[in-house]
């Protein structure tokens with residue numbers, strides 16, 4: 001996959017030849033029914049209109065995008081990566097496909113499920129960008145780079161479903177050690193490797209510093225039911241956060257808070273995401289996307305990667 005060039009022409013091309021919205025997942029695989037607090041379409045409408053408002057105030061020259069967000073409606077969806085309503089449809093589709101994938105693995109390669117599934121979050125410092133410079137971050141190149149890294153690190157045969165997330169991080173400790181910046185990162189669901197194998201392969205590549213306290217989180221997914229649904233839906237989360245770092249009065253230690261992104265950063269991120277198709281945030285390994293179907297490409301004799 002080529003890195004997508006930026007600019008209005010690219011946006012138009014992407015939309016004209018672009019991917020339409022996905023079909024609905026069947027009832028029994030619809031995250032909207034499986035997860036009680038999954039965003040409603042009413043909620044995404046509120047987010048969509050407030051994104052349009054932030055654009056109006058902070059990036060008034062982005063009037064076309066603003067108009068698309070304001071006029072996105074049933075039967076005439078805008079399909080912009082900046083649109084929370086359209087993103088919700090892709091998120092619903094994605095979880096349905098993840099459940100399909102799990103069933104297929106269970107039927108064809110049940111040995112891969114003898115080790116737990118893991119939810120892995122990866123933060124690579126090199127992807128950080130100062131406020132106002134998110135446009136210099138190449139999302140598709142980052143996905144490609146980290147997919148290669150998995151292979152080089154000896155994790156070639158694992159199955160991964162995931163996506164890119166963005167946070168806007170601020171040093172609110174009063175120590176003024178770093179400037180506010182964008183922190184693109186990945187949320188992945190990994191099947192077919194032990195925790196030890198994942199840690200051993202990945203930890204050397206993602207280094208902590210003052211801005212990134214924990215560059216690698218590996219958390220066990222509890223079973224293949226509700227927790228799998230929750231963790232796979234998190235891969236394409238629809239709300240982006242502002243994360244101030246502060247020092248707890250009681251603990252004296254550094255902690256992170258989480259707020260929904262608003263104002264100027266919200267406008268900047270919307271303008272950035274509009275350059276991409278809705279599926280460009282996906283991170284897949286040993287899975288191919290054919291239109292709106294995800295297909296497992298793993299060899300049936302693949303074994304669990306144990307470190």
Ligand SMILES: [Zn+2]
Nearest residue numbers: 072078083086
């Ligand atoms: Zn839309």
